[in-house]
Amino acid sequence: MLIDVLEMDVFFNPKTVAIIGASEKPRFGGGTTFYLLNSKFKTYPININSDTILGHKAYKNIKDVPDEIDLAIIIIGNEYVLQSVKDCIEKGVKGIIIESAGFAETGIEKYAKIQNELVEVIKQSKIRVIGPNCVGVSNFSNQFTSSDMDFTTPKGYIAVIAQSGVLGNVFIDWANSQGIFFSKTATIGNKVDVDEVDLLDYLNEDPETTVITLYLEGTKRGRELKKVFGRMKKPVIILKNGRSEIGSRAVNSHTSSIAGNDRIYDALFKQYPNVFRVDNFYELFNIAHVFATQPLPKGKNIAIVTGSGSLGALACDEIEKQGLILANLTDETIGIIRSVIPNWVSIGGTIDLGPSMFQTFIPSIKAIFKDKNVDCVLFIFSVPRVPLQRMGANRLEGFRIHMKVLKQAADEFKKPCIIVAFGSRWIFDYVKDATEYSKSDLTIPIMTQINHAIKAFRFMNEYNKSFYNDKK
Amino acid sequence: MLIDVLEMDVFFNPKTVAIIGASEKPRFGGGTTFYLLNSKFKTYPININSDTILGHKAYKNIKDVPDEIDLAIIIIGNEYVLQSVKDCIEKGVKGIIIESAGFAETGIEKYAKIQNELVEVIKQSKIRVIGPNCVGVSNFSNQFTSSDMDFTTPKGYIAVIAQSGVLGNVFIDWANSQGIFFSKTATIGNKVDVDEVDLLDYLNEDPETTVITLYLEGTKRGRELKKVFGRMKKPVIILKNGRSEIGSRAVNSHTSSIAGNDRIYDALFKQYPNVFRVDNFYELFNIAHVFATQPLPKGKNIAIVTGSGSLGALACDEIEKQGLILANLTDETIGIIRSVIPNWVSIGGTIDLGPSMFQTFIPSIKAIFKDKNVDCVLFIFSVPRVPLQRMGANRLEGFRIHMKVLKQAADEFKKPCIIVAFGSRWIFDYVKDATEYSKSDLTIPIMTQINHAIKAFRFMNEYNKSFYNDKK
Numbered sequence: 001m002l003i004d005v006l007e008m009d010v011f012f013n014p015k016t017v018a019i020i021g022a023s024e025k026p027r028f029g030g031g032t033t034f035y036l037l038n039s040k041f042k043t044y045p046i047n048i049n050s051d052t053i054l055g056h057k058a059y060k061n062i063k064d065v066p067d068e069i070d071l072a073i074i075i076i077g078n079e080y081v082l083q084s085v086k087d088c089i090e091k092g093v094k095g096i097i098i099e100s101a102g103f104a105e106t107g108i109e110k111y112a113k114i115q116n117e118l119v120e121v122i123k124q125s126k127i128r129v130i131g132p133n134c135v136g137v138s139n140f141s142n143q144f145t146s147s148d149m150d151f152t153t154p155k156g157y158i159a160v161i162a163q164s165g166v167l168g169n170v171f172i173d174w175a176n177s178q179g180i181f182f183s184k185t186a187t188i189g190n191k192v193d194v195d196e197v198d199l200l201d202y203l204n205e206d207p208e209t210t211v212i213t214l215y216l217e218g219t220k221r222g223r224e225l226k227k228v229f230g231r232m233k234k235p236v237i238i239l240k241n242g243r244s245e246i247g248s249r250a251v252n253s254h255t256s257s258i259a260g261n262d263r264i265y266d267a268l269f270k271q272y273p274n275v276f277r278v279d280n281f282y283e284l285f286n287i288a289h290v291f292a293t294q295p296l297p298k299g300k301n302i303a304i305v306t307g308s309g310s311l312g313a314l315a316c317d318e319i320e321k322q323g324l325i326l327a328n329l330t331d332e333t334i335g336i337i338r339s340v341i342p343n344w345v346s347i348g349g350t351i352d353l354g355p356s357m358f359q360t361f362i363p364s365i366k367a368i369f370k371d372k373n374v375d376c377v378l379f380i381f382s383v384p385r386v387p388l389q390r391m392g393a394n395r396l397e398g399f400r401i402h403m404k405v406l407k408q409a410a411d412e413f414k415k416p417c418i419i420v421a422f423g424s425r426w427i428f429d430y431v432k433d434a435t436e437y438s439k440s441d442l443t444i445p446i447m448t449q450i451n452h453a454i455k456a457f458r459f460m461n462e463y464n465k466s467f468y469n470d471k472k
Numbered sequence: 473m474l475i476d477v478l479e480m481d482v483f484f485n486p487k488t489v490a491i492i493g494a495s496e497k498p499r500f501g502g503g504t505t506f507y508l509l510n511s512k513f514k515t516y517p518i519n520i521n522s523d524t525i526l527g528h529k530a531y532k533n534i535k536d537v538p539d540e541i542d543l544a545i546i547i548i549g550n551e552y553v554l555q556s557v558k559d560c561i562e563k564g565v566k567g568i569i570i571e572s573a574g575f576a577e578t579g580i581e582k583y584a585k586i587q588n589e590l591v592e593v594i595k596q597s598k599i600r601v602i603g604p605n606c607v608g609v610s611n612f613s614n615q616f617t618s619s620d621m622d623f624t625t626p627k628g629y630i631a632v633i634a635q636s637g638v639l640g641n642v643f644i645d646w647a648n649s650q651g652i653f654f655s656k657t658a659t660i661g662n663k664v665d666v667d668e669v670d671l672l673d674y675l676n677e678d679p680e681t682t683v684i685t686l687y688l689e690g691t692k693r694g695r696e697l698k699k700v701f702g703r704m705k706k707p708v709i710i711l712k713n714g715r716s717e718i719g720s721r722a723v724n725s726h727t728s729s730i731a732g733n734d735r736i737y738d739a740l741f742k743q744y745p746n747v748f749r750v751d752n753f754y755e756l757f758n759i760a761h762v763f764a765t766q767p768l769p770k771g772k773n774i775a776i777v778t779g780s781g782s783l784g785a786l787a788c789d790e791i792e793k794q795g796l797i798l799a800n801l802t803d804e805t806i807g808i809i810r811s812v813i814p815n816w817v818s819i820g821g822t823i824d825l826g827p828s829m830f831q832t833f834i835p836s837i838k839a840i841f842k843d844k845n846v847d848c849v850l851f852i853f854s855v856p857r858v859p860l861q862r863m864g865a866n867r868l869e870g871f872r873i874h875m876k877v878l879k880q881a882a883d884e885f886k887k888p889c890i891i892v893a894f895g896s897r898w899i900f901d902y903v904k905d906a907t908e909y910s911k912s913d914l915t916i917p918i919m920t921q922i923n924h925a926i927k928a929f930r931f932m933n934e935y936n937k938s939f940y941n942d943k944k
Contacts, residue, residue: 031859078815102815105781111815148858164782166894169856174895217785241785280786280921281894309577310636313689313713314752343550343574343583384641386620387503422753423642424649425897449752 007128008194008202010095012139012184014071018062018093020046020084021076021100022053029075029099031148032136041144044069063091071095073136073146078102081132082117089125097146098131103190105133118192128198134189135168140182141208147172147185156181157292158285159203161196162215163188171281179432179446180289183208197224204232211291213284216240222268229272235291235463236275239284240265273466276459283452289445290456294416296464299375301327302457303368304350306380311422311450312350315378318454324461326350327374336367361402369409376457377415379406380450381431382422400434407435407444416460418453419446479600480666480674482567484611484656486543490534490565492518492556493548493572494525501547501571503620504608513616516541535563543567545608545618550574553604554589561597569618570603575662577605590664600670606661607640612654613680619657628653629764630757631675633668634687635660643753651904651918652761655680669696676704683763685756688712694740701744707763707935708747711756712737745938748931755924761917762928766888768936771847773799774929775840776822778852783894783922784822787850790926796933798822799846808839833874841881841889848929849887851878852922853903854894868906875906879916888932890925891918 022033022045036043037054044065045053052058059065062072062084072088074081074096081100088096103115115132122129130136136146140155147168153176160167160182168187175182183206186199196214203209212234219225229236242262269275278284302324306312319326326349329337340360341353351368353360368374388395410417419435421428431446447453494505494517508515509526516537517525524530531537534544534556544560546553546568553572560568575587587604594601602608608618612627619640625648632639632654640659647654655678658671668686675681684706691697701708714734741747750756774796778784791798798821801809812832813825823840825832840846860867882889891907893900903918919925 026859026862028859031856031862034862035858106815108815148856150858162782164780166780166782166854169858170780170854170895170899173857174899177896177898215782217782241782241789280923282921308636308638308642310634310638310687310689310713317713343578343580382638382642384503384620385645386507386622386641387498387500390498390503390506422638423646426649427642427646449754451752 004198005202005205007095008198010070010128011097011130011137011186011194012144013142014041014095014144016067016070017041017043018046018065018069018072019043020062020072020074022047022058024050024053029073029148032073032075032146035145035150039143042067062087062093065091069093071097074098074100074131076100078111078114078132082114082121085118085121085127085129089121089127093127096127096129096131097134097136098129098189098192099134099136099146100131101133101189103132105190115190115192122193129193130186131189132192134187135165136187138168138172138182138185140184147187152176154181155183155208157208157210158182158288159206159209159212160185160215161188161199161203161212162186163191163217164215165189167215167281171285174282175285175289178285178289178428179443180285191220195219195221197221197228200228200232200236204228204234210234211288212236213288214238215281215284217242226268226271229268229275232272232274234274235459236272237284237288237291237459238269238275238277239279239281240277274463276462278455282449283455286445286447286449286452287456287459290416290418290453291460291463293443293445294418294460295414296460297375297416297457298464300324300461301373301375302454303327303329303371303374303377304380305353305365305368305377306350306382307353308380308382308422309350309352311380311382311420312352315380315450315454316350318451322454322458324454324458327371329368330371330373333367333371337364340364362405365402365406366409369413369415375415377410377417378420378450378453378457379417380420380422381427383427383430385424385426396430396434399430400436403431403434410444416457417444418456419444420450420453421446421448422450476670477674477677479567480670482542482600483569483602483609483658483666484616485614486567486616487514488539488542489513489515490518490537490541490544491515492534492544492546494519494530496522496526501545501620504545504547504618507617507622511615514539534559534565537563541565543569546570546572546603548572550583550586550604554586554593557590557593557599557601561593561599565599568599568601568603569606569608570601570661570664571606571608571618572603573605573661575604577662587662587664594665601665602658603661604664606659607637608659610640610644610654610657612656619659624648626653627655627680629655629680629682630760631655631678631681631684632657632687633660633671633675633684634658635663635689636687637661639687639753643757646754647757647761650757650761650900651915652757663692667691667693669693669700672700672704672708676700676706682706683760684708685760686710687753687756689714698740698743701740701747704744704746706746707931708744709756709760709763709931710741710747710749711751711753712749746935748934750927754921755927758917758919758921758924759928759931762888762890762925763932763935765915765917766890766932767886768932769847769888769929770936772796772933773845773847774926775799775801775843775846775849776852777825777837777840777849778822778854779825780852780854780894781822781824783852783854783892784824787852787922787926788822790923794926794930796926796930799843801840802843802845805839805843809836812836834877837874837878838881841885841887847887849882849889850892850922850925850929851889852892852894853899855899855902857896857898868902871902872906872908875903879907882916888929889916890928891916892922892925893918893920894922
């Protein structure tokens with residue numbers, strides 16, 4: 001296992017890189033070529049038809065490169081991949097990322113056969129291979145990538161393992177726009193060699209990763225997957241598709257995985273108190289973000305602070321659905337809130353500060369965090385555009401102070417907090433701006449869906465009760 | 473019933489308006505005052521302390537206004553509302569919108585008593601009253617509003633009835649940013665008089681409304697609600713909270729509604745084939761948008777066109793969950809697609825055009841819409857940012873042509889189509905731009921969640937099968 005962990009490191013920290021199929025054309029893999037040739041990573045372009053690529057000397061074959069190669073990235077046509085892998089093995093390359101598609105996932109025998117031959121060739125060598133049919137890896141610490149990525153945001157603590165190219169860049173980009181940041185990502189495609197088991201072990205030891213997200217279409221190593229779950233020291237959030245019969249047929253023609261009976265997977269995941277299953281990509285990253293940034297809650301009591309009674313009521317439905325409890329504030333807390341809010345504001349159940357929120361927020365929020373009956377705080381923010389525009393910049397300044405107070409209270413009482421920004425994108429950006437989100441990676445998560453927030457509180461509760469406390 | 477319908481019209485088409493509590497201060501209702509005093513609607517400000525408001529002569533009492541008043545908007549402190557309503561009745565006002573909060577929803581006896589007195593006073597007069605504890609109405613046709621709204625987007629065909637101020641402006645603003653447009657909105661708060669029954673009847677007759685969305689916390693007129701559902705000629709999409717016990721307590725302290733046993737509501741809604749229940753606000757408007765813009769499907773067969781196998785597989789799971797069918801393309805269609813896509817692209821189940829989509833889209837999409845085994849088309853679009861940026865404006869031009877072809881095919885074969893734009897906000901805006909969304913209100917809906925799209929197809933199917941066909 002330790003050898004596996006060391007072997008995986010070549011994918012994230014290569015000293016020398018070759019791009020087989022490097023091209024100047026704006027096609028798949030073009031971004032990676034451009035990025036790596038202009039990066040600090042010593043990169044050799046391999047192209048059978050060109051002598052130079054973007055001003056760098058190109059080689060016809062990887063074997064011609066007058067240097068040792070740690071990692072080769074293959075982005076050539078499916079029918080040439082097998083020979084290329086053989087060349088890499090001969091050259092003594094340590095790792096390969098095969099990004100080319102067109103193997104078992106096509107359902108065409110000819111291409112499935114090439115994949116089988118790849119598996120055999122790899123087995124007989126010491127080389128480690130990610131792919132084919134993927135976009136490879138990104139490491140946000142040293143900014144190495146094979147995924148058509150740039151690095152315009154800070155590094156974070158969430159790692160991604162995914163049987164989907166979408167998670168290698170499209171969804172990282174979405175998450176970054178939400179203020180969710182990453183340590184490492186790996187897309188694994190058809191998994192001729194490296195799979196979720198290898199990468200879970202690797203990321204379990206990675207000091208830069210505190211939470212792991214896994215998008216799985218199916219595993220070929222059920223027994224090993226069980227074992228690795230058993231030795232994980234970190235929370236693992238899983239999205240697995242193929243829940244349905246037609247979904248699992250679709251999975252088969254996507255990465256040629258056998259999705260298997262979904263109930264078996266469900267039962268497997270449920271055995272591990274640090275493994276959590278979610279329903280979609282947005283939820284996957286929103287919940288990982290909460291694990292990565294918030295302290296664990298001591299219990300199930302959620303206080304809901306909002307300016308909208310209807311959103312509060314919807315949150316209550318979700319709290320009951322997730323088996324949590326709406327916090328029953330102490331008389332002391334209610335007294336403090338009552339003393340600052342207008343007589344007509346409602347604090348039965350949820351704490352609906354109404355449109356008066358901006359006069360009452362500071363004293364109320366401190367009392368709520370301090371309350372011994374409160375374990376988690378959900379702040380649901382929503383505001384109409386027209387009156388806000390009329391109030392102008394002063395309002396944002398005031399809100400910024402309130403968000404600072406929220407953060408201070410959360411820190412002082414070490415209780416997890418989530419903000420739900422409800423409505424248009426500008427409301428989300430308004431909150432993000434007020435919390436100065438991008439300047440710190442350890443702050444309060446903002447999301448747009450109440451149910452993601454409540455589910456995150458549930459998962460953290462289960463994690464704290466059944467896993468974290470045991471291991472302490 | 474007909475009289476009720478005529479009576480409701482004063483709220484949406486008043487000839488003269490009085491704002492009781494009109495103020496120049498940037499507080500609740502300030503936007504409405506500013507908007508109406510600068511609008512084509514003849515508006516009289518009433519303020520006990522000022523002689524002029526925004527340059528308009530102000531009156532101390534509505535009874536002093538030397539003109540007949542159709543509609544009064546009340547935005548004064550809760551303790552002054554009862555007298556103000558009495559003044560309106562004396563003046564012969566036809567309708568009142570009470571926006572002030574602080575009545576039964578506070579749980580405080582003193583304020584609940586004022587609400588009861590309001591009910592009595594109103595009952596003994598001919599006046600009709602919306603509220604209290606609401607933001608009133610907007611009419612996108614004549615641009616009348618009491619809701620702190622502006623009208624920066626075109627009018628649409630969706631009406632809103634809501635026991636929540638958030639739906640009066642915040643969520644309209646969100647929907648507008650998604651390209652979802654409205655005919656009329658009404659928020660009804662604590663419902664001392666006008667309620668969902670009155671407004672359903674009114675909107676049922678409104679030629680500018682084709683779909684009605686209803687956010688309900690609870691009804692006081694169950695029998696009448698059943699009757700009005702029975703006579704509705706349009707689809708009604710409902711979000712009702714208070715599903716849980718704590719949720720229903722929260723509802724009580726929000727608009728003082730009795731949420732009641734949620735299963736009773738669920739059973740009630742299910743009796744009507746044109747009434748559909750959803751789970752959240754985003755879903756409410758996304759699904760209404762599909763009803764408002766798409767032809768009804770002839771069956772349950774959904775074709776999924778995508779550039780991402782994993783998103784396609786997730787959509788399949790959702791299709792099965794909703795009891796629909798993944799379209800089984802004819803050999804002819806598959807032959808056409810196979811002839812244009814690279815050998816390594818996968819079309820088993822979902823139609824995964826892969827990164828090659830831009831070469832294959834036009835011939836494939838026409839064949840798919842034409843296919844007799846296809847009733848609905850879901851196009852899931854997702855693209856990484858970095859390579860797209862490198863390709864620049866040409867790519868958008870190409871995509872624009874593809875979206876035109878999609879729309880033409882949908883129109884030619886009269887089949888409903890939805891686009892899911894997956895990932896960052898810029899991806900959504902990219903699709904919106906390519907479809908020239910804002911220039912037409914009858915186009916293809918774009919949303920960010922696969923499950924909303926599939927659920928919309930299911931509801932339309934049920935509507936067509938059980939309701940629309942019967943009435944034809």
